[in-house]
Amino acid sequence: MSERDPAAGDVEGPPEEDPRIAGEKHPVARMIAIGIAASLVGIAISLLIDWFPRDAAGSAGQIDTVYDVLLICSVPVFVLVMTIAIYSVVRFRALPGDMRDGPPIHGNTRLEVIWVTIPFIMVTALAIYAWIVLDDIEAKQPDELVVRVTGQQFTWTFAYPREQVNSNELVLPKDRPVDFRIRTNDVIHSFWVPEFRLKSDAVPGLTTRIRLTPDRLGRYQVVCAELCGIGHSVMRQRVRVVPEAEFEDWLASQRSEQAGGGDQSAAGDSGETGEEGGGGQATARGRQLFTSAGCAGCHTLADAGSTGTIGPDLGQLSRTDAAYVRQSIVDPSAVAVEGFSGDVMPSDFADELSPDEIDALVEYLLESQ
């Protein structure tokens, strides 16, 4: 561990008093005092800053605490480096014309052992702490609500398999643990709700998982965090955390809506009464399809409340005959609107949707003009 170049010979005598710091009794002690004071101020400021979005899940608080611990460890390291650098530059700066060299100090084994050991202990302790937290936030919980999340360019859909409900809005009961099973229909996406602090990629061919327990009522957003193409920055979906009772109501209304929507002949199904905005049964079904099939991810349509700008505004179709609208859905590149490329839109809706569903969409779009 000797740092001394053998060729340099034994030049390292006891360091002589440096005249530039001779006036100060304990330059290092003074620097340490300044460093500690600056670190405390720095830690206080960094902890006072409101870094995170609101926390809305049980694990969020733990992750925020991890960050606080990281700040408390990091600030003194940075302050230490800065104090020494600034002190050296101020105190040891050469005067004009100063041709001297500094003292030939080649190293100091004790110091080097210290600055290997302390960082080693620090990072090891942090790693153990992080591992414990990680295990904790990913632990299986009793009575989990299973939600299947599916990403596709450029929207999210959610399925509650045990409850037999599909939705394009993520609704979660407060304080009930959730087990998300995340998949994708096309490229990689990443399922992230900043208020929950957790994210996981949706990977073709795999099902990935996140566990969390929402614990704050409110409206949040699912954000796609992995570049997935042209509509990546608008791939957002609403999340609502609601009381358990409201969640059950919502499930019930979704179930009846789906039952109603799935069976054209069951006109006048009472489940539709909750729909706001009126319109006939077909309109409601079309509106639901508009979001569940992913149209809302890219297209603006006032009636469906979507504001996508990847594709043309569907509230102002350039032609309003059914054949044109149908062709736009099943073969978009054939009828691309000026200023938009038809290659961006998936061309497999003829396979993805049933003829019935396409009829409903066409009718809905024509009605929404």
Next chain:
Amino acid sequence: MTLTRRLLAPGWYRAALGTALGFALGMGLVVGGRALYGWDPLLDWNAIVTVGALISAPLGYLVGIGCFDYWFYWASGRPTRPEDHSGHGARSWRDYFRVNTDHKVIGIQYIVTTFFFFTAGGLMAMLMRAELATPGTQFVDPNTFNGLFSVHASLMIFLFIIPVFAGIANYVLPLMIGAPDMAFPRLNALSYWMLPIGGVMMLASYFAEGGAFATGWTAYAPLSTETPLGQQFFTMGVQFAGASSIATALNFLVTIITMRAPGMTFWRMPLLVWANFTTSLLVVIATPFIAGSQFFILLDRSLGTHFFDPSANGDVLMYQHVFWFYSHPAVYIMMLPGFGIISEVISTHARKPIFGYRMMAFSLVAILILGFSVWAHHMFVSGMQTWLRVPMMITTMLIAVPTGIKIFSWLATLWRGVIHLRTPLLFALGFITMFTLGGISGIMLAVVPFDIHVSDTYFIVAHIHYVLFGGSVFTIFAGLYHWFPKMTGRMYDETLGRLHFWLSFIFFNLTFGPMHFVGIDGMPRRVADYAEQFATWNAIISVSAFIFGLSFLVFVYNMIASWRHGPLAEGNPWRAHSIEWLVSSPPPVFNFDEIPTVVGGPYEYGVPGAVHAVFREKAPAHTAAPAPAGGGGAPPPAQ
């Protein structure tokens, strides 16, 4: 010269001809193949562009410009031509525009070329910040935006930071170890001439149908196997830049191992040489992996293989593992040479021996080894095996130990030095500040629970720029100012240098500092549009970014003006000890009239009478060496 002779002699005319013939050959292969299979249409432009423009035309260009002449001549079994050194050294500015085997010429070629691509990538960053200044869509549509950040990152990484370090080391390293040139000068020239091909391809992707490649510099499958033709320009561009990088690294390794001057033991090598030794090992071991990953993409796209197609049992995550097995070590490929530069700059301008020389060298080796065991920390949320996360977290955090050794040793070198606060040292101090911040945010990102929240957010954008701009690019500036007198024979303007430093230091921090805030607060990266809540910070970031961009003009002006009209530099303006300063500025064509003998360590400042190297028979060359042929009075070779 007649046109025929011009077309036969190595040079730009033959290069144009070679490019055209190469393209025609590729086109012929595609059309011929399709005709044999009876496929319609015969002219499949995607395939023609891939085979003709991206593979065979560049090879034709390399043959045309003259990279292979000597080898072809030798391989054809004709009697060996005596080497007349006509392709060696620069006698006029034209010599910088042809195949040249002088490591100093190649170094300058590298540096000027890479700064061209740095400017191009920087302009793309300005356009992105203009788009992001306010929410909504202002200047570019989302597809163009995705192309901008993809090409920006690819140029900065593959065409600027990695090769500019190769350029600086090309110039300085043979001089530092007392060698007359690199071990393989012709391979060195080939390495350089392959590089612009990669950059031109990446820029040219904007003209491809469907726009530039828009999948980020990471090109994750299966997005990258489905996007339009522009993606192939990235895929092949990386191959040329990577091949250039590997060839240079081999050259450095052989040069360092076999061409050190007598007396230059490994423990007497300047730390810049150590740094390039470890970097070159990283390049040689890791770069083939990214070449592989991009070939897989190319095959999936062009030949319909199923490496990354899950419906045919392809494995999407395999791409990320192979990609990061290169691209994490690439971070050290972009950092270790900078560490070397900082060691030279701090020791020289603070007039003190480097503190803990051997530990400084060992820590480079430790980073080299640890660097191969951390790649999956880029994949904590990717859906890979969950158990892999904790081991990768631990190895990642352990890298803080050797990195800490370096930071603390530099500080200890400054301590009680005689500090000359010139521009190179200012950039070195700025580097220490920001690299410490980048290192700290790196430790934070290694902590899995925190990383799960901030990965793929602007926190990552902040971290990467603190490490690669505040880190690497500041070391590049430090190195260029430090060796500017050696390379050009003239002094740069110190006032402009300081102005450049302070403008970039302040506005760098105002640009990238706030990105930590918006990232933690929930703004994802790689988005053309964002929520209202981030509008204020983004406006501040954009304004700072524009001033930060303008500060680069100060640097460009200083370099060009000083190169043309700066005061003449002495051989050793910094009173440094390492060998490159013992010869004239710029050095003679063959570096040394006589090979020096190394008699001590490179940093023996303050040791009475200590020298690093001597010339046996004569006085030190800076008084004896004749003026170089392409001397200080020569006009700058480019711009």
